[in-house]
Amino acid sequence: MKYLLDTQCWLWMCATPERLSRRVRSLLRSDEHDFYLSVASAWEIAIKYQLGRLSLPAAPREYVPSRIQQTAVLPLGITLSHVLRVGELPLHHRDPFDRLLVAQAFEEDMTLVSADRPLSAYNVRLIRA
Numbered sequence: 001m002k003y004l005l006d007t008q009c010w011l012w013m014c015a016t017p018e019r020l021s022r023r024v025r026s027l028l029r030s031d032e033h034d035f036y037l038s039v040a041s042a043w044e045i046a047i048k049y050q051l052g053r054l055s056l057p058a059a060p061r062e063y064v065p066s067r068i069q070q071t072a073v074l075p076l077g078i079t080l081s082h083v084l085r086v087g088e089l090p091l092h093h094r095d096p097f098d099r100l101l102v103a104q105a106f107e108e109d110m111t112l113v114s115a116d117r118p119l120s121a122y123n124v125r126l127i128r129a
Helices: 007-015 022-029 039-050 060-071 080-086 096-107 117-122
Strands: 002-005 034-038 074-076 111-114 126-128
Touching: 002 007, 002 096, 007 039, 007 060, 007 111, 022 126, 034 039, 034 096, 039 060, 039 074, 039 096, 080 096, 096 111, 096 117, 117 126
Parallel strands: 002 034, 002 111, 034 074, 111 126
Antiparallel strands: none
């Protein structure tokens, strides 16, 4: 199965995995699943870091690629179909990064892993982190 980690969950996975639910930690230990990090999440991390709203042990240019490799998470690029799907989503949630993750989960037939409760309004396959 394919899982798309939202930004917060991936950051928890890297730094404080105990914040993730037991179910998510169990899935992460399994070799049967593929986990993805959207380029949108890397973009969000870079922006929040630059604004001083996210503290990291290294700059995003170093931190994100090294942790992607360390966690064996696969990067997921942004495609035209992802972006266009965002425009079809109801406005349950205003965060553009989260809306793009929902669109990617739909378009790529993935389950979204998130602690963000409002995302459940989209009826996307969702596992609460």
